[in-house]
Amino acid sequence: MAADTVREKNDQGYWAFVWKQFRRKKTAVISLYIVILLAVIAVLAPFLANEKPLVCKYQGELYFPVLKEISVGFGIGEFQRQFQNIDWKKLDYDMVIFPPVPYLPMNQDDGNIHSKGPFDEQVVPSMRFHHWFGTDELGRDVLAGMIHGTKIAMTVGIFSMFIASVIGILLGSLAGFYGDENFQVSLVRLWGNLLFLFFAFFYAFGVRSYDITDALGKSLGDGFFQLFISVLIFAGVITLGNLLVIPLKKIPFLGKQVAVPFDLVIMRIIEVLNSIPTLFLILLIISIVRKPNLYVIMGIIGLTGWTGIARFIRAELLKVRSLEYIEAANSLGYSHAHILFRHAIPNALSPVLISIAFGIAGAILTESTLSFLGLGPADTVTWGQLLSYARQIPQAWWLAIFPGFAIFVTVTTFNLIGDGLTDAMDPRLKQ
Amino acid sequence: MKPVEIETKSGKTEAGKKVFFARISFPLFGYILKRILIFIPTLFIISLLTFILISAAPGDPAETMLSRSSSEGQASDKLATERSYRELRHKLGLDLPIFYFAFTNTAQSDTLIRIPTKNHREMLDRLVYEYGNWPQIENYYHQLKTLEFSIIATKKDSTNVDALIELRNTVAKVFIHHQDVVLSALFTDLKEQSALAPNLVDIKAKVEATEIAYSKIKSEASVWKRYVPKVQWSGTHNQYHRWLFGEARWVGEETDPTLGKGFIRGDYGISFFTKRPVKSVIWDGLWITMLISILVIVIEYIISIPLGISLAIRKGSAYDSGMTVALFITYSLPVFWIGTMAIFFLCSPDYIEIFPPFGLGDATMEDGFFYKFGDLAYHLALPLIIASYASFAYLSRQMRGSMLTVLGADYIRTARAKGLPENKVIWRHAFRNSLLPIITIFASFFPALIGGSIILEFLFTIPGLGQITYAAVIQKDYPMILTNTMFAAILTLVGYLVSDILYAVVDPRISYSKK
Numbered sequence: 039m040a041a042d043t044v045r046e047k048n049d050q051g052y053w054a055f056v057w058k059q060f061r062r063k064k065t066a067v068i069s070l071y072i073v074i075l076l077a078v079i080a081v082l083a084p085f086l087a088n089e090k091p092l093v094c095k096y097q098g099e100l101y102f103p104v105l106k107e108i109s110v111g112f113g114i115g116e117f118q119r120q121f122q123n124i125d126w127k128k129l130d131y132d133m134v135i136f137p138p139v140p141y142l143p144m145n146q147d148d149g150n151i152h153s154k155g156p157f158d159e160q161v162v163p164s165m166r167f168h169h170w171f172g173t174d175e176l177g178r179d180v181l182a183g184m185i186h187g188t189k190i191a192m193t194v195g196i197f198s199m200f201i202a203s204v205i206g207i208l209l210g211s212l213a214g215f216y217g218d219e220n221f222q223v224s225l226v227r228l229w230g231n232l233l234f235l236f237f238a239f240f241y242a243f244g245v246r247s248y249d250i251t252d253a254l255g256k257s258l259g260d261g262f263f264q265l266f267i268s269v270l271i272f273a274g275v276i277t278l279g280n281l282l283v284i285p286l287k288k289i290p291f292l293g294k295q296v297a298v299p300f301d302l303v304i305m306r307i308i309e310v311l312n313s314i315p316t317l318f319l320i321l322l323i324i325s326i327v328r329k330p331n332l333y334v335i336m337g338i339i340g341l342t343g344w345t346g347i348a349r350f351i352r353a354e355l356l357k358v359r360s361l362e363y364i365e366a367a368n369s370l371g372y373s374h375a376h377i378l379f380r381h382a383i384p385n386a387l388s389p390v391l392i393s394i395a396f397g398i399a400g401a402i403l404t405e406s407t408l409s410f411l412g413l414g415p416a417d418t419v420t421w422g423q424l425l426s427y428a429r430q431i432p433q434a435w436w437l438a439i440f441p442g443f444a445i446f447v448t449v450t451t452f453n454l455i456g457d458g459l460t461d462a463m464d465p466r467l468k469q
Numbered sequence: 470m471k472p473v474e475i476e477t478k479s480g481k482t483e484a485g486k487k488v489f490f491a492r493i494s495f496p497l498f499g500y501i502l503k504r505i506l507i508f509i510p511t512l513f514i515i516s517l518l519t520f521i522l523i524s525a526a527p528g529d530p531a532e533t534m535l536s537r538s539s540s541e542g543q544a545s546d547k548l549a550t551e552r553s554y555r556e557l558r559h560k561l562g563l564d565l566p567i568f569y570f571a572f573t574n575t576a577q578s579d580t581l582i583r584i585p586t587k588n589h590r591e592m593l594d595r596l597v598y599e600y601g602n603w604p605q606i607e608n609y610y611h612q613l614k615t616l617e618f619s620i621i622a623t624k625k626d627s628t629n630v631d632a633l634i635e636l637r638n639t640v641a642k643v644f645i646h647h648q649d650v651v652l653s654a655l656f657t658d659l660k661e662q663s664a665l666a667p668n669l670v671d672i673k674a675k676v677e678a679t680e681i682a683y684s685k686i687k688s689e690a691s692v693w694k695r696y697v698p699k700v701q702w703s704g705t706h707n708q709y710h711r712w713l714f715g716e717a718r719w720v721g722e723e724t725d726p727t728l729g730k731g732f733i734r735g736d737y738g739i740s741f742f743t744k745r746p747v748k749s750v751i752w753d754g755l756w757i758t759m760l761i762s763i764l765v766i767v768i769e770y771i772i773s774i775p776l777g778i779s780l781a782i783r784k785g786s787a788y789d790s791g792m793t794v795a796l797f798i799t800y801s802l803p804v805f806w807i808g809t810m811a812i813f814f815l816c817s818p819d820y821i822e823i824f825p826p827f828g829l830g831d832a833t834m835e836d837g838f839f840y841k842f843g844d845l846a847y848h849l850a851l852p853l854i855i856a857s858y859a860s861f862a863y864l865s866r867q868m869r870g871s872m873l874t875v876l877g878a879d880y881i882r883t884a885r886a887k888g889l890p891e892n893k894v895i896w897r898h899a900f901r902n903s904l905l906p907i908i909t910i911f912a913s914f915f916p917a918l919i920g921g922s923i924i925l926e927f928l929f930t931i932p933g934l935g936q937i938t939y940a941a942v943i944q945k946d947y948p949m950i951l952t953n954t955m956f957a958a959i960l961t962l963v964g965y966l967v968s969d970i971l972y973a974v975v976d977p978r979i980s981y982s983k984k
Contacts (some may be wrong), residue, residue, distance in 0.1 A: 167515065240698045248598050257895040310514050313965075315920030318938065318957045322519060325950055326526040403803060410805045411927060411939065428809055438813045442806030450801040 056388070059462035066458025069451035076448060078191040084108060085141035087182035094256040095133040099390045104137065112132055127167075140167055141179035143186045143419040151177035153427075153434040172436035174427050178419075180436060184444055186376045191448055194336050195398040195406040201340025202401075204345030207383065213304040213348070214355030214386075215378050219297045226284050226292035234279030243274035254449045301352075306343045316342055320404070324413050332415040335408060339401050350393050354386035395456035399449045421445050492557060495945055497973055504969060508962050515958045516732070520709050523947050524567045524906075529587040530741045531558045541921065555585050560727070562711045566703040569710065576601035576694035584610070588645045589598055595647035600686050601694040609682040616675040622912070629666035636662045638673065649687070656680045712738065732955065738948035738965035742941070747952050750937060755956060761925070762918040764853055766911070769861040774907070777868020778895065781903075784873060791865070804921065808855045808928040815851065824851040827930035852929045856921065860914060863909065871906040875899045901975060910973045915964025919957050920961035 061067055085092065090103035103126065109115050134323070143149065147169070154160050155172045161170055171181040244252070246268055254261030287293040312318070323338050324330055330338075358364060360381060367377045408414040409422025421441040428438035519757050535554055558564050564583045584590045589610070596606045620636050623629070639658050646652055656676070663673040705714075715731025730736035737747035780789050814820045825848050874897055875881065884894045922935030930936065934953055941949035 236572065237698070240574075241696070244572070244698075245574065245695055248595065306511075306514075310511055310518065312916070313511055313515060313961050314519075314954060314958045315916045315919035315961060318954050321923065321938060321942045322522060322950055322954050325945060325947070326522060328527050406803065407805055409926060410809075411924070413942065422805075425500065425806060425809060428813060432813070432819055433815055435813065438810050442803065443802050445806060446801060449803065450798070453797075453801055456536050 052388075056459075056462045060458050063458045063461055065454050066461075069454035069458070070446065071453065072451045076451075077189055079185060080192040081110040081184050083169055083189045086137055086139060087143065087179070088137045089140060089142045089271060090144060091134045091136050093132070093133075093135045094129075094131050096129060096131055098132065121267075125392075136166070139170075139179065139182050139185060141169070141182040143178060143183040146174060146177040147179065148177060151175070153431050153437070155434065155436050172434065174424070174434070174437060174466045175431060180424060180440060183419040183424050184421065184441060186408050186419055187424065187441070187444065188448075190332065190415070190420045191402050191405065194339065195402040195448075195452070198336040198339035198343065198401040198405075199394055199397045201337065201396060202344040203347055204388065205341070205343035205380055206389060207387075209304050209307075209344070210348030210351035211355050211378060211383050211386070213301040214352035215359055215382055216298070216300045216374075217356075217359075218299040218301045221298045221300060221374075222295045223298060224283075224287050224292065225296050226286045226289075227280070228296055228298060230279060230283045230286075231276070234276050236273035237279070238272045241275055242268040284454060290408055304348065304352075310341070311345050316404075317407070322406070323412070324408070329416060330413065331417050335405060335415050339404050343397060343401060343404075347390055347393050347397065351383075351386050351390050354389055358382050358386050358459070392456050392459045392463065395452055395459055399452035399456070402445070402452070403449050495960045497970070500973070501966065501970065504966055505749070508966075511962065512955075512958065516713060517616070517709070517954060519951055519954050520712065521568070522591050523706065523951050526945070526947060528859070528945065529563075530945075531561060531563055531585075532587055533745065533945075534741055542570075547568050547618075551585065558585055559902070565711060566707045567709060568707055569703060569705070571701045571703070573699050574695050575697045576603065577699075577701075578603040578607070579701060579703070580607070580680075586644075592645050596686065598695065599647065601693065602686060602689055602691045605682070605686045605689055607688055609679065612675070612679040612682040613640070613643060616672070616679050617644075617670055619675055623669070623672065626668075629668055632662050632665035632669060636669075652683065656683070658760060664824065672941045728807040732952070737952040740941075740946055740949050742944045742946040742949070747948050751934075751952055751956065752947070754932060754934045754937045756933060757931060758919065758922045758926070759771065759960070761852065761856065761922065761931070761933065762915065763850055764849070765857045765860075765918060766914065768857045769854060769864055769914075770907075772857075773861045773864035773868055774904075778868075778872050778903075780865065780869040781872035781876060782895070789869075793869075796862040800859055800866070802859065804859055805924050805928065807858070810933060811851060812928065839850075852925055852931060855928070856918070856925050861919070864914075867910060868903070868907055872903040874902040878902075904975055908968060908975060911971065912965050912968035915968070916957075916961040919960050919964075 079086065084107065086106070087102055090107055092102070092104050093102050094103065106117060108117065110117060128302050153173055153175050154177075155158070156170055158172070160169055160173075169179050169181070171178055171179070171184065174183075246264070250261065250268060253264040314322075319342050320338055323342075327334055327338075342421045356419060363378060364382060367381055372380075401443060404421065405414060406422035406425070409420040410426045412423075414420055414422055421444050424437060424441035425445070428434055431437065470610060517861065527563075529553060535550075535557060555564075562764055564585075566579060566582060578597070581590060581593060581597070584593060593606060593610060596609075597603060600606065617640050619639075620633060623633060625633060626753050636659065639655055639662060643659070656679075659676045660673070660680075663669045664675050675924065695913055711729065711731070713732050715729045715734055715736055717728040717730045717734075718726075735748065737751060739745065740747050740750065743750070750907065766938065776792075783789050811824075816824050818823060876895075881894060881899055884898050885891075889897075918935070922933055924935070925931070926933045926936035927939050934956065938950065938953040938957075940946075
């Protein structure tokens with residue numbers, strides 16, 4: 039009995055083991071805390087830097103303007119008449135609590151234009167409204183920009199890596215699991231599906247192109263509705279086509295089994311993508327986009343950044359697919375999809391986690407680089423953008439130091455987490 | 470004594486230089502040739518990818534190149550502008566289909582792309598989308614055009630001048646609208662306006678003809694055509710073929726000098742922005758970027774190989790652990806931040822002024838070699854430091870790692886056991902094998918450097934490939950972007966090839982004859 043419980047304690051599973059190993063490395067754990075802190079800053083950004091008070095008592099009534107602002111942003115409720123188009127700082131409150139940084143990143147402080155430094159004489163009512171990290175040329179608060187920039191950086195890092203991992207895991211596992219020979223279909227199904235793919239694109243997107251773009255121009259909701267219809271049509275055409283194939287398979291010639299060379303095709307795509315330096319590819323795509331907003335930038339980084347993950351998981355699945363438990367699953371008669379998604383991929387995921395951690399660092403770095411070059415999202419304030427202002431104003435050292443430091447810390451912490459994960463998951467990978 | 474068995478043809482006993490030269494022999498050249506042959510389809514796919522991406526770009530380059538200010542002019546002016554615009558579009562090949570074939574639907578026509586004005590093309594495309602009958606739509610467009618010209622051509626006098634101006638504005642609106650409601654209203658307006666003056670009978674008739682043509686589109690609509698797919702074959706007379714292969718003759722003397730020779734014959738087209746051949750700009754930029762990249766690589770390897778080895782030898786010491794942390798931090802410092810800070814604090818009269826903040830110096834051809842060299846070195850010093858620090862940190866870490874792996878191998882233990890001095894163990898036995906991973910890294914370094922040239926040259930305003938590309942992206946100068954991307958890809962592939970060759974020279978186990 040005793041021996042059993044001991045074993046149970048030791049066999050807490052792979053992730054518990056990884057976590058135990060991960061905790062051993064102090065730098066990695068500290069980095070994790072920093073990332074959590076950054077995430078908290080990102081989520082609480084409107085409460086940390088805002089022009090509206092957190093709480094205020096005005097003409098005998100209690101208000102929560104920041105909370106109200108968020109609910110207005112979601113489309114619930116509206117600001118009271120007396121609060122519309124006013125300067126919140128100039129109201130005569132009975133009681134008021136402003137956020138720690140009482141500024142918004144995009145709004146100008148007219149008294150402090152032409153980049154006032156932290157130690158310069160600032161025109162502020164009290165030290166409570168001091169610009170601790172200075173202002174830029176237009177009089178916008180740098181600290182507020184950095185707090186809201188955290189939100190942008192974290193969003194870009196996580197979402198673009200999400201896109202990259204979905205593509206990378208899917209294509210990488212197809213290449214690794216099936217290789218060039220293991221995916222057999224009948225001749226008619228192979229060519230049929232290529233043909234149906236064309237028809238599906240034609241009827242789902244080609245025929246409806248203006249319907250979709252018009253709806254997207256009208257509102258995001260309408261656009262998604264039209265896209266949803268398109269996806270339904272797409273799926274419908276493919277399904278219909280595959281039903282048509284079934285009787286045709288009876289014909290000997292058409293029913294001949296052929297292998298789909300997934301590995302060859304996917305590796306060639308990766309090779310081509312890797313032959314164009316990433317920044318050139320990204321710039322090429324940005325040059326054809328009318329106005330790069332945040333979503334476009336995230337999409338571009340995700341679409342160009344999946345090759346590393348795909349190669350990682352391909353290599354892992356090449357190893358996994360010859361292991362005994364996959365053979366066992368095969369002989370038990372499970373379907374390929376079942377084996378791939380339930381057994382093979384989960385076991386190959388751990389090294390992908392490492393490359394995702396490094397990938398987030400890379401994505402944040404790419405976004406800041408683009409913003410620094412003036413090609414980033416135009417509708418928000420980002421760290422790279424703040425840093426680029428330093429090039430125009432030779433005295434504003436605060437613009438050169440603070441935003442760059444934020445980028446550095448974020449990128450480094452994600453890299454350290456990746457490093458820690460490497461150590462924890464596969465000690466052999468690390469020298 | 471060799472660490473691993475040699476499979477080269479030259480035999481196992483030969484050592485040192487002889488093996489080195491034996492290895493650069495026929496099989497290796499065969500291998501290189503094979504690799505170059507593999508590059509061709511890759512480059513072909515890259516050219517296809519970049520070209521198709523670029524052709525999706527919004528805006529009409531011909532429209533931006535010609536500043537079309539004469540829309541208010543006389544009929545002859547208007548005609549002249551239209552003609553020069555059409556000629557420019559023809560010269561740039563914009564009136565050609567984009568690719569050899571296209572997947573469209575039967576409603577679409579291949580003549581649509583020849584309509585010069587972009588707004589009009591969009592309007593017509595909308596009409597095709599809505600009604601699907603190109604012949605009627607084309608007829609309507611012709612009627613509208615005749616109407617426009619007759620309005621411009623009508624002699625102005627005191628009775629009709631107001632009416633003419635109004636008519637002209639309304640027609641301009643008709644050209645860009647496709648919604649039925651809007652168009653009906655506009656036609657009512659047109660009829661009213663043409664009735665304002667007595668001498669506009671001719672125009673009134675044309676307005677009616679146009680309206681009839683429009684109602685014909687609606688009455689003879691064939692929406693079903695949109696749902697029938699069509700593969701449209703355009704042959705070699707398309708934009709991609711023209712860009713890649715050119716139209717000039719391959720053999721013999723070309724009689725028409727205006728015909729382009731295409732990318733593969735060294736003709737990269739005309740810049741939309743400067744209106745000069747792309748070729749005149751690109752080579753200088755390419756050389757500068759190549760020079761910087763090669764210098765950076767040399768610097769990195771010269772510093773990081775000895776550093777990595779010294780760290781590996783003193784593994785576990787305070788020196789090792791301290792340097793490891795320092796290198797990690799160095800590696801994580803974003804280039805554009807350190808670059809900005811360096812320019813900020815080291816190139817500015819407000820702080821310390823050691824380096825020049827931008828450019829490559831002002832040495833001219835007449836200056837002496839030493840002046841030229843000194844000036845270039847002075848201007849390149851800071852960019853080189855900034856470009857190399859991050860990767861040198863990474864490279865040193867890798868070198869340390871691979872040296873440690875090699876030092877743990879059995880044959881090193883053997884070498885030590887037989888009493889060889891440590892120096893000899895490291896340099897004669899471990900060194901060459903520990904280089905292998907570093908050389909593979911070269912393959913990923915080179916593209917990173919070419920990509921990084923955009924940031925570096927932006928920071929220091931160096932007129933290299935990166936800076937040219939950046940400017941082209943800002944100016945939406947598509948031939949320039951296309952050419953630069955192609956060259957960046959070619960340089961990357963060359964980098965891969967060099968890394969393969971280096972690998973072959975260093976690693977005796979690799980046999981190319983068998984492949």
